[in-house]
Amino acid sequence: MSTGTAVQDAAGRRDAARAMLQRPILTALHDPDSLDLVRRHSTALRAMFADRLGYTLIVETEFARLVKTPLDAAAPLRPLHRATGGAFGAIGYTYLALTAAALLAPGQGDRIPMAVLVEQVRADAAARDIEIADGLAERRHLVAALQALMEWGVVGETDLGDDQDRDTRDGDEVVLTVCRPLLRHLTAFALHDLPGPSAAITARPETPRRRLYRRLVEDPFTARDDLDPEALDVLIRERAEIARLLDEDFGLVLEVRTEGALAYDPDGNLTDLLFPGSGTVNQAALLLISELVDIVEPVPGSTVHVDATTLENTLAGLVATHARNWRGEYVRDVTALCRDVTALLVRLGLAHARDDGLLLTAPAARYRPTISEGPQ
Incomplete structure (x- = not known):
């Protein structure tokens, strides 16, 4: 070659x-x-x-x-999100599991009318004593489940069947096409074999090197305090080799500082979570960081605790300033905005949630807007 x-x-x-x-x-x-x-x-x-x-x-x-493979227990979970931006809850996952099971039910082919799918979901829920919503709530949860499955390519919508289909069903009935081979691989293992829900996200014992490499690939930022002594030792001793592999495998650049390590993508597109970005939660999170850094004046490279009162009051002030441009549901409910902004910062590795507020990590200060003088 x-x-x-x-x-x-x-x-x-x-x-x-x-x-x-x-x-x-x-x-x-x-x-x-x-x-x-x-x-x-x-x-x-x-x-x-x-x-x-x-x-x-x-x-x-x-x-x-x-x-x-799941990250270690200290890493934040990354839930599915609906088209509206809200995270899937227990009910959402229940509908997703019921929908996937209904699509795999014996006798189902590669195409299934929506009405048949709905009846199968209801029958499976009743057989397992699962209480599900009805009416508009049922439709909303089913739509969310199907949107997730469509995004993954498990199901698609078609409006044409074969000649027999067209003769036996209404012309406006929705029919779904199903990729059954993919459907069988949605989960890493059969859920009915698990002893309990926590077993699905329990990390397996592995070498420190693999644990470290997985954290660097999957997390926007890995703090030194979040690494166990063995993984930290690997980072120190094998930094050059790990940097070479990250570049070779994924085109990532390793940056190690006192507060931790970051494997970033110079192209800026290898992420499922853009920040800064558009939308109320992204904008509020960015402005919140700036405001909090001004308030607490942290020592460079250190983490800083922000109490719940300061956090909510700061967000309330931002809402008052930007109410005309932000989503009405967040303007009316600052508590909901605080919850979603906190979740975003935690997912980004820029904060750790605490019962009494928030712990901003050192990299958060990087997102503080700076003022530079232009030519006079």
């Missing part, structure tokens, strides 16, 4: 790995080019994901599925 071909092959493998990180479920319907790239490099990718991260990569004709 020539040098040019080897470089091109390495670049293609890295692009394929980035595609799987960005979208752990790739389908021919949503992104055929990326799926083709993953299939081309599937052997090397399977080995890399398994060895470095403890992940399982499943590659078939219609899809590729990256099954991830």
Whole structure:
């Protein structure tokens, strides 16, 4: 293999790995080019994901599925979100599980009318003594579940069946197409085999090197205080090698400072969470950081505790200033805004939630707007 071909092959493998990180479920319907790239490099990718991260990569004709291993118990969970931005709750996950089970019910083919799906969901819930909503609430939860499944490529909507379908159903009836092979791989293992809900997110014992590498790949920022002594020792001793692998595998650049480590993407697109970004929660979070840094004046490189009263009062002041441009539900309910802003900052690694407020991490100060003098 020539040098040019080897470089091109390495670049293609890295692009394929980035595609799987960005979208752990790739389908021919949503992104055929990326799926083709993953299939081309599937052997090397399977080995890399398994060895470095403890992940399982499943590659078939219609899809590729990256099954991830949970981070350690201290890492914040990343829930599903509805189209409106709200996180899935227990009811949302219940409907998602019931919908997926109904799509896999014996006798169901690759297409299923919506009415049949709804009846199957209701029947399965009743058989397991699960109380579900009815009316508008039922529709809202079913829509959220189906939107998630559509985004993953598990189901799609079609308005045409075969000739027999057209003769036996109403013309405006919604029919869903189902990718049954992918549906079977949505979860890492059969949920009915678990002893309890917590078992689904319990991290397995692994080497410090793999734990560290997974944190660097998956988290926007990894604080030194969040690393166990063994992982911290690996970061110190093997920093150069880890930096090389991050670049080779995913095109990430490792930056290590006193407060922790960051593996960032120079292209800025290898993320599922853009910040700063648009929307009320993003804007409020950015402005909140600036306000809190001014109030508490933290020592550079340190974390700082912000009590609940200061947090809510600061957000209330921001709401009063920006009420005309922010979503009405947040303007009317500052507590809800505080909850969602806190959740965003925690997901970004810029804060830790506390019962009595918030603990801002050192990287939060990077997002404080600065004023620079322009030419006179």
